[in-house]
Amino acid sequence: MSERLTRDYHIGEEIGRGRFGAVYRCYSRDTGEVFAVKSVDKTYLNDAEDRDCAEREAKVTQIAAAGNPNVVQIHAAYEDESSTHLVMDLCDGGDLFDRIAAGEGAPMGEEDAAAVMAAMMEALWICHRRGVAHRDVKPDNVLFDGEGRLRLADFGSAECFGEEGTAMRGVVGTPCYVAPEVVAGRDYGEKVDVWSAGIVMYIMLGGIPPFYGETVEEIFDAVLRGNLRFPTRVFGGISPAAKDLMRRMICKDVSRRFSAEQVLRHPWITSGGSATCVANLT
Template sequence: MSEELNRDYRIGDEIGRGRFGVVYRCYSPDSGEIFAVKTVDKSLLSDAVDFECAEREAKITQLASVGNPHVVQIHAVYEDETAIHLVMDLCEGGDLFDRIAACEGAPMGEADAAAVITVLMEALAICHQRGVAHRDVKPDNVLFDGEGRLRLADFGSAECFGDGVPMIGVVGTPYYVAPEVVAGREYGEKVDVWSAGVVLYIMLGGIPPFYGETATEIFDAVLRGNLRFPTRVFGGVSPLAKDLIRRMLCKDVSRRLSAEQVLRHPWITSVGGSRCVANQT
């Protein structure tokens, strides 16, 4: 570990592991506050592109998180010869994937789903205003802190956009990736709205909107974009909720809602204000 990191924080037990690094619990002896530190092992960064991605994650997360209460905050960044260390908020409340899985295939109630999607879209709207696209919105990256507040995390696939320069490259997770990404076209920040629309569909229906046994089959289904609402799982879902999903999962990017437009949709304004999920344990 970095000497400077060890000077400022005390490192505890491992709480997570990813492709390039490990996440540990840590605390500040000065303030007594508890954090998480993500240590990215430079030896696992196989080339200059990987290294650039690791450095960019720190910079983009800082850009997206400052003053954005719904994004995991970066409190400090350290670098030594062997690793890059990101000290960030500790989210001990699990993630949205766990909460969906706990329903055992049953749909989430509309009030709870609206509470989640409202805060998620607030987080994305601020990111987009700052020229940051997350590009990997999925339940695994929607975390909850110890008080149940939502935090958007993992900006490892994020990219900056603006000045008329579009983004390119197939990134993201198959079930949640937008069709323009799969097609290899240039794209903008509305890819995040598509992914959030998939999250909303899964919360309300308990199943993904576009399914396949392999990544290729899923991508084919996404490209077809044949959006359906099976009566057996969506029979009790309101027309307004389905309308919002259609507008988020719209293949025509020019007609797809922006994050700010999602927040003004009648289903959000009428149902989303309750923020019930924030109080769940």
Template sequence: MSEGLKRDYEIGEEIGRGRFGAVFRCFAADSGEALAVKTIDKTQLTDPTDRQLVEREAKITLLAAAGNPHVVQIHAVYEDESSIHLVLDLLPGPDLFERISGRGGPIPEPEAAAIISQLMEALNACHQRGIAHRDVKPDNVMFDSLGRLRLVDFGSAECFGKGMTMSGVVGTPYYVAPEVVEGREYGEKVDVWSAGVILYLMLGGIPPFYGETATEIFEAVMRGNLRFPRRIFSSVSTAAKDLIRRMLCRDASRRLSADQVLRHHWIVGGGGALHLT
């Protein structure tokens, strides 16, 4: 293990394991702050592309996190002969997926608005820096010890410039935008679509586009037949449904941007202060 890492941090127990290594609890030697260290085993990076992906994820996360309180922070990076070590925020969970599934029902509008507002703050900052996350889903939305939302896992993220588009089918079936499924070039608004799916899921308890297999889900996404079943959404405000429609607009040119979502009246009104009829 890196001498610098052992000097600066006390390493604790393993708290997670991934494709290339493990995550350990650690404590800063100077302050005692509890953090996490992601140790990546370089012997597992047998393909040069894997090494590039790991390094790229770290660089994009650093860029996305700079001054952004709603993105996981990388506090330090160390490397030794056998491993790469990333010191990150300790996010004990639960993630948003666990939070939704553990409720046993829809999340109240004010709580959902607070979550989406923080998520869109994170995405808006990323988009302004030319970064698209491209895998926005509840599993990648964590909460710190203060309950503040943190967007994590930039392994699928891509950098884009002004007027530039992206390509490649990435993401998770339930949350992927139709332009991605179609194999077309696309922009950062794919993240807004994914966040719209999350909002629908929080308020309704079910995904807006469903299928038993990835193929069936993609077909449902492509059809884009957005419905609000009365038995589920009867108590959901018109304002909330209006925002969902604008986020899940198949025409990306008409879909709201992250900044526009933040200025929507349902978000501004705290998801309950404004119930339009």
């Protein structure tokens, strides 16, 4: 561990592990406040893309997180010869993947799902206004703090797209959640996050992903076809308003796909998941 890090913080037990390193509970030696520290082992950064991912996370997270209550905040950053260390908010309430898995495939109620979607889309709306696209929205990256507040995390794949309409490139993200324009290798914008968030909503309400396969190639083929269905056996009890919002988010035509701001204005969101129709939607 960095000498400066251990001077400022007492490092506790490991609470998580990822591709490049581990996350530990830590305590401020000045205030006793509890945080998490994400330590990335540089020896795991095998290529330029991995190194760029690790270096970008602190910078982009600080842009996205400032004054954004639903994004994990970075409080300090340290670096030594072997590792980088980011001191962040402690989110010990688990992640959205855990909450979905706890239902053992049973759908989440619409009101609970709407609360998650409202907080997540609020976080993304602020990110997009600041020119940041997350590019890896999925249940594993949606955390909850000790008070139950949603915190969007892991900006290692994020990109700053600057002026509105500036295109990004590169196949990043997780196969089941990635947007078709990413898979196709085309230029794309921040609406890739809206597609991914729509997939998260579909899984919360249905317990299954809309596009799947035995291999990454099969999943990508399904994503490119974009044949969105709502099987009656799974979605028979889901409101037309919820299905309408998912269609507008999981929309292959990017020009017709909702923005994060439009999602927040949809009746299903504004009603807290209680809207049953969208007759007044313009």
